[in-house]
Amino acid sequence: MLLVLGVIGGAVSLTSAQRAASNIYGFSARSAVSERSVERRFLALPSPDKAREAHQLLTAEPHVAGSPRDRVLAEWVRDRWRDYGLEQVEIVEHEVLLPYATDVTVDMPSRNWHASLKEDAVDGDPYSARDVGVAYHAYSASGDVEAPVVYANSGNPADYDWLAAHGVDIRGKIALVRYSMPYSYRGFKALTAEQRGAAGILIYSDPAEDGFKKGKTYPNGPWGPDSHIQRGGIVYDFRVPGDPLTPGWASVPGARRIAASEAISLPKIMSAPLSWRDARVLLESMGGAEAPSAWHGGLPITYRIGGGSTRVHMRVRMDDGVRPIWTVTARITGTAQPDDLVIVGNHRDAWVYGGVDPSSGTASLMELARSLGALASQGIRPKRTIVFANWDAEEFTLTSSTEWGEQHARELGEHAVAYLNVDSSASGPDFKVSAVPALNRLLSQASRDVLDVRAGDPQLVANRLGSGSDYTVFLNFLGVPIADMSFTGAYGVYHSIYDNHLWMKKFGDPGFERHVRMTRIWGVAALRLANADVVPLDYRATAARIREFVTETTDAAGLADKQALRPLVAAVDRFAHAADATGQQIDTLLASDSPNRTAALALDRVLMNTERAFLDQAGIPGRPWYRHLIYAPKPTYAAEVLPGVAEALERDDRAQLEQQVAALVAVLTRAAAVLAPR
Numbered sequence: 011m012l013l014v015l016g017v018i019g020g021a022v023s024l025t026s027a028q029r030a031a032s033n034i035y036g037f038s039a040r041s042a043v044s045e046r047s048v049e050r051r052f053l054a055l056p057s058p059d060k061a062r063e064a065h066q067l068l069t070a071e072p073h074v075a076g077s078p079r080d081r082v083l084a085e086w087v088r089d090r091w092r093d094y095g096l097e098q099v100e101i102v103e104h105e106v107l108l109p110y111a112t113d114v115t116v117d118m119p120s121r122n123w124h125a126s127l128k129e130d131a132v133d134g135d136p137y138s139a140r141d142v143g144v145a146y147h148a149y150s151a152s153g154d155v156e157a158p159v160v161y162a163n164s165g166n167p168a169d170y171d172w173l174a175a176h177g178v179d180i181r182g183k184i185a186l187v188r189y190s191m192p193y194s195y196r197g198f199k200a201l202t203a204e205q206r207g208a209a210g211i212l213i214y215s216d217p218a219e220d221g222f223k224k225g226k227t228y229p230n231g232p233w234g235p236d237s238h239i240q241r242g243g244i245v246y247d248f249r250v251p252g253d254p255l256t257p258g259w260a261s262v263p264g265a266r267r268i269a270a271s272e273a274i275s276l277p278k279i280m281s282a283p284l285s286w287r288d289a290r291v292l293l294e295s296m297g298g299a300e301a302p303s304a305w306h307g308g309l310p311i312t313y314r315i316g317g318g319s320t321r322v323h324m325r326v327r328m329d330d331g332v333r334p335i336w337t338v339t340a341r342i343t344g345t346a347q348p349d350d351l352v353i354v355g356n357h358r359d360a361w362v363y364g365g366v367d368p369s370s371g372t373a374s375l376m377e378l379a380r381s382l383g384a385l386a387s388q389g390i391r392p393k394r395t396i397v398f399a400n401w402d403a404e405e406f407t408l409t410s411s412t413e414w415g416e417q418h419a420r421e422l423g424e425h426a427v428a429y430l431n432v433d434s435s436a437s438g439p440d441f442k443v444s445a446v447p448a449l450n451r452l453l454s455q456a457s458r459d460v461l462d463v464r465a466g467d468p469q470l471v472a473n474r475l476g477s478g479s480d481y482t483v484f485l486n487f488l489g490v491p492i493a494d495m496s497f498t499g500a501y502g503v504y505h506s507i508y509d510n511h512l513w514m515k516k517f518g519d520p521g522f523e524r525h526v527r528m529t530r531i532w533g534v535a536a537l538r539l540a541n542a543d544v545v546p547l548d549y550r551a552t553a554a555r556i557r558e559f560v561t562e563t564t565d566a567a568g569l570a571d572k573q574a575l576r577p578l579v580a581a582v583d584r585f586a587h588a589a590d591a592t593g594q595q596i597d598t599l600l601a602s603d604s605p606n607r608t609a610a611l612a613l614d615r616v617l618m619n620t621e622r623a624f625l626d627q628a629g630i631p632g633r634p635w636y637r638h639l640i641y642a643p644k645p646t647y648a649a650e651v652l653p654g655v656a657e658a659l660e661r662d663d664r665a666q667l668e669q670q671v672a673a674l675v676a677v678l679t680r681a682a683a684v685l686a687p688r
């Protein structure tokens with residue numbers, strides 16, 4: 011970096027106004043002036059027209075993971091990155107369990123009715139007129155069953171409890187449930203149905219959630235039309251993500267594989283997605299009692315429980331294929347600390363065309379690579395290395411990011427500064443960012459500077475992290491600080507054929523300005539992580555959040571459990587004390603015009619190792635792959651904080667609670683020791 015700034019000699023001193031205006035966390039005042047100059051040049055580079063061109067190409071054809079088109083796009087990304095001047099550009103292949111459906115049917119034999127499992131062409135959208143094959147749920151079990159159908163609302167445990175209390179036994183029957191807001195991962199619905207003994211599950215998109223009850227439907231509005239179908243994975247990746255047959259190690263050639271019967275992430279239940287138009291036929295033919303009012307969706311019908319004479323025949327055949335998938339990686343090698351890695355990533359594979367998910371993110375990533383590559387070719391290089399990753403099979407089970415993270419665990423453990431994820435970059439105008447608290451300061455400053463978002467807004471960066479995208483391996487398995495960003499809005503065509511280039515041009519981001527805003531905020535965050543005098547990780551924020559998590563957990567606990575939780579208070583105090591002391595040490599160091607380089611390098615190691623210290627090698631009970639003791643996803647993908655402790659409390663298991671409190675005290679104590687000034 012900073013070659014352009016050679017003009018700032020050692021003798022230049024800054025006025026206090028200049029100092030205040032140029033304040034960037036992790037930078038001395040003088041370095042911040044240089045950084046702002048680099049950023050000004052960077053910010054001028056991303057182009058909405060180029061983002062649109064990339065988006066049009068990426069979404070020209072369906073490109074599900076492992077398909078020929080997915081390979082073509084991997085090569086396109088690789089070739090563009092070479093054109094842009096990135097280094098070590100390569101396609102990394104993993105062979106993973108990636109089943110495609112060969113046959114899915116849902117019928118009502120008594121009425122000679124067959125669910126379409128396909129979407130209609132709509133006016134003016136040639137993308138929607140193509141045959142893209144039958145919709146399915148990845149990692150559904152194969153099977154063939156005819157059974158009565160039962161409406162089970164959202165398919166959560168409480169819904170089945172209600173049914174049982176009203177004399178409806180789900181065992182051996184087919185559950186019909188709806189995708190729900192607040193969002194609950196479809197794999198959790200499948201697991202719940204499996205555990206309750208259902209023979210199969212059908213998940214449909216009710217118009218109350220993403221259709222006409224929300225507003226105008228496509229092509230007249232952004233919401234889902236009557237035949238839209240939400241495809242998706244149902245794998246139990248809240249237990250372990252990545253290739254189900256290589257849990258915890260990489261699917262490199264010759265890797266050991268477990269039997270499918272031993273894989274804890276593979277569902278044993280059949281599952282299929284339905285449009286509301288198909289589900290309506292079932293719902294209208296169902297008898298039984300009227301469903302409780304909270305279960306009524308947006309259709310103008312009487313929602314009934316069923317369970318009697320309406321029988322559905324459901325067949326799913328999966329090919330159980332092991333297929334190659336392709337991660338594209340590249341880097342811009344740092345000038346001063348080339349071993350230290352700032353990683354930016356997005357996935358490429360889509361359920362169909364992937365207009366929002368993920369091609370908006372991929373188009374933003376391409377503009378990021380082009381812009382940073384252009385700076386590097388002008389001699390403006392980062393201090394630390396920036397790594398670019400374009401993942402594959404995210405839609406199946408966060409697959410290629412998980413395999414790559416497992417493959418490079420040692421290097422990433424030693425050298426990853428942070429991972430910045432963007433999945434869908436633009437479905438509307440609202441900027442959303444979630445991150446580990448150590449990145450709050452970086453992200454709120456970058457948002458203020460790039461997006462004009464109020465920096466002081468404590469709600470700007472969400473610190474409750476679940477799962478559902480490629481940051482999971484970095485946070486939960488490797489202990490690398492992560493952030494996840496998007497621009498969101500009215501979006502009812504998720505994982506359907508209508509999530510395409512035309513939808514984006516009409517509704518999501520007509521001018522492709524949001525794509526480019528994402529490139530800018532993403533790039534500035536990456537540049538600051540790469541160029542800072544001291545890596546901008548602020549553990550004072552982490553300490554404050556953990557204290558909040560401990561307090562709310564304790565407040566919600568019973569009297570005896572409160573007692574068991576008490577050791578956490580002192581452990582948080584120790585960590586907070588270390589965070590304060592080191593924070594002051596950093597502030598003092600950066601107050602100097604030329605910060606001591608040896609001290610800065612030592613602080614870098616300390617700050618990178620601190621997030622790592624939250625890992626417990628034993629992991630959370632029952633799911634050892636999830637090693638971070640502050641965060642894990644619930645099976646719904648919702649955030650769970652202090653997961654080991656939270657789950658012991660939920661199970662009301664005192665022995666496990668004491669053991670998990672001890673484990674959490676141990677990681678907090680270790681993190682405090684890592685972080686303490688020396």
Ligand SMILES: [Zn+2]
Pocket residue numbers: 357367368404433434
């Ligand atoms: Zn995605």
